[in-house]
Amino acid sequence: MAEEKPERPAEPQFPPRGNPYLAGFLAWLLPGLGHVYLGRRGRGVLFGVLVLTAIAFAVGLEGRFFHFVRGEPFSYAATATIAATGVPYWVLRARGYEGNTIAPGFEYGAAFLLSAGLMNLLLILDAWDISRGEKK
């Protein structure tokens, strides 16, 4: 006797909001802006404050700023990760920020900066999902 497979519950659907491409772009441009665009103002502002605080600590600790280094794949991943913070990345880059290799907080700062980039990558995906109605 063949076992019946349990029916998969229907995916919860929520009303789509805005344009997912614009939401994703705004989320990348400035941490939290994608959520503000989608009407999630409180969460957007909180996310923005958290990511920008992490970046502020990274700079305060003179943490490492990553660049592409030919033949070093980890440098590609790290640079792409911190570039995911959007405007803050370009501001730091334009101001010639490099971090300070002999600063005691150099590696701590790098951890804060990389985490800020990873958090904003998740925010981009979250904004995309909310806009497509896959998340509330």
Next chain:
Amino acid sequence: MSHFLLMVIYALIVSIFFAVLWRRERSEQWKLFLKIFGGMVGGGLVVAWLMYPFPSGPPAPIP
């Protein structure tokens, strides 16, 4: 600023972020926040305790 304080600040930022990202209900957010924050700080202290017999020298002061 001490290494411990930096770890606590880092854990605070990350745990608030994931609690708000992954949960919608306020009570659920608090539960997840406490789990992540406790796990990170508690885990850090456990690892530090396990590494105690293997000192690498005096810790560098962080301004």
